[in-house]
Amino acid sequence: MNWILLIIAGLFEVGFATCLGKAKETTGITSVYWLIGFLLSLTVSMILLYKATQTLPIGTAYSVWTGVGAVGTVLVGVFLFKESVDFWRILFITTLIGSIIGLKMVST
DSSP, X not given: OHXXXXXXXXXXXXXXXXXXXXXXXXXXXXXXXXXXXXXXXXXXXXXHHHHHTTTSOHHHHHHHHHHHHHHHHHHHHHHTSOOOXXXXXHHHHHHHHHHHHHHHHHOO
16 A cells, blocks of 8 residues: 555656646746645655655655656656657666666565
């Protein structure tokens, strides 16, 4: 169950990174709404990360949380913000995904 909470926490990390990116692109009240989304996503992500660390090792939980957030944020950047896709980005994202899976496999 805590692995599921950890993955969801990582997805909320993607949410707060996305909100920051959108807040940067907007002005006025729209920017404020994106910043509110950032704060809500950040809060939920931190609470879920905290809950997951109650039974998972902190090093593993933090690494997986960061990895899920990083992979998700890169994907959002590519699809939503039209960031470039090249061989090296794909290689290192694939390596990161493999590392996340490896951490799950070796954790008790």
